[in-house]
Amino acid sequence: xxxxxxxxxxxxxxxxxxxxxxxxxxxxxxxxxxxxxxxxxxxxxxxxxxxxxxxxxxxxxxxxxxxxxxxxxxxxxxxxxxxxxxxxxxxxxxxxxxxxxxxxxxxxxxxxxxxxxxxxxxxxxxxxxxxxxxxxxxxxxxxxxxxxxxxxxxxxxxxxxxxxxxxxxxxxxxxxxxxxxxxxxxxxxxxxxxxxxxxxxxxxxxxxxxxxxxxxxxxxxxxxxxxxxxxxxxxxxxxxxxxxxxxxxxxxxxxxxxxxxxxxxx
Numbered sequence: 084x085x086x087x088x089x090x091x092x093x094x095x096x097x098x099x100x101x102x103x104x105x106x107x108x109x110x111x112x113x114x115x116x117x118x119x120x121x122x123x124x125x126x127x128x129x130x131x132x133x134x135x136x137x138x139x140x141x142x143x144x145x146x147x148x149x150x151x152x153x154x155x156x157x158x159x160x161x162x163x164x165x166x167x168x169x170x171x172x173x174x175x176x177x178x179x180x181x182x183x184x185x186x187x188x189x190x191x192x193x194x195x196x197x198x199x200x201x202x203x204x205x206x207x208x209x210x211x212x213x214x215x216x217x218x219x220x221x222x223x224x225x226x227x228x229x230x231x232x233x234x235x236x237x238x239x240x241x242x243x244x245x246x247x248x249x250x251x252x253x254x255x256x257x258x259x260x261x262x263x264x265x266x267x268x269x270x271x272x273x274x275x276x277x278x279x280x281x282x283x284x285x286x287x288x289x290x291x292x293x294x295x296x297x298x299x300x301x302x303x304x305x306x307x308x309x310x311x312x313x314x315x316x317x318x319x320x321x322x323x324x325x326x327x328x329x330x331x332x333x334x335x336x337x338x339x340x341x342x343x344x345x346x347x348x349x
Contacts, residue, residue, distance in 0.1 A: 086120030087327045092171035094163060096154060096212055097180035097231075098125035099132020103281020104295060108231060109180040110136045111315035112322050117145035119323060121176065124167045126150045154181055154208030157215075164215045174219045176326045179209040180231040182249070184286075187242040198244045205248035210255060213270075217263060225267030227330075229322045230256045234276040234341050253337050260335030269334040271325040276341025277302045279312040308342035 093116050100107025109127070117123050117140040125140070127133035130151035140147035148170045152159040167174045183204045186197030213228060220226030235242060236249035252272065259270035277283070279299065288295045303311045321340045324330055339345045 089120030091121045091175040092173045093121040093176035094124045094167050095178045096126045098136045099127030101281045103285040105279050106315040107280045108315045108318045111319040115319040122146040122171050124148050155203045160211035160215045177216045177228045181208050184245040187244050190243040201244035206251045220268050221266045227326045228270040229325050230272040232272040232274040257335045271336045273321045274339050275318050276344040277312045306342040
């Protein structure tokens with residue numbers, strides 16, 4: 084039986100992950116896409132992390148390549164697309180999985196440098212890669228873009244730059260969907276809630292001085308559905324659906340993957 088992405092060429096930006104006990108969203112998406120038949124270019128700002136993900140795909144019998152890139156630089160965003168075309172021959176799927184939050188604080192406390200850096204990566208970087216990819220997708224008659232947003236786009240209060248950046252990602256998604264539909268290009272977003280990833284759990288534990296077990300238990304307790312965070316596989320399966328031809332009539336959607344937290348927030 085053919086995979087759901089059989090014959091597709093996919094780029095996953097943010098396909099590596101920070102060290103931790105669990106799996107990150109980007110790596111999970113790259114692995115799942117490859118399992119479903121896609122050839123994958125794994126992109127990350129840290130070369131070794133991208134290479135590790137690509138090696139995992141190769142070892143499982145898939146086809147993957149690794150590329151180091153800084154998405155905040157237009158030339159490197161263009162290089163991602165050029166590498167995809169050189170390695171894969173086309174670009175059917177782009178996953179924009181970028182997001183940082185270091186130094187973020189409430190609106191009255193955040194420093195200008197932290198605000199600028201977070202917006203540059205989380206929003207500008209996503210726009211630059213999307214812009215670079217659209218030329219190739221338009222030339223070949225279509226494509227699917229999946230942006231990774233966050234429930235922080237709708238709620239929070241303690242990480243203003245991250246929250247604003249992800250709200251902007253949602254609008255970038257719908258704007259891209261509106262302007263590119265005539266070219267057969269779809270653009271949707273996955274909006275995860277609390278997910279048990281290394282960046283989230285290990286990052287919070289390191290910043291707060293608490294154990295990962297303590298952070299994990301506190302986050303689990305906040306989730307209405309089952310009292311447990313989601314995993315990177317939950318994000319990955321949502322992204323797989325939006326990237327696949329099963330979603331061929333869906334564009335401009337913001338798909339919550341949050342265990343009911345968004346409903347509770349209202």
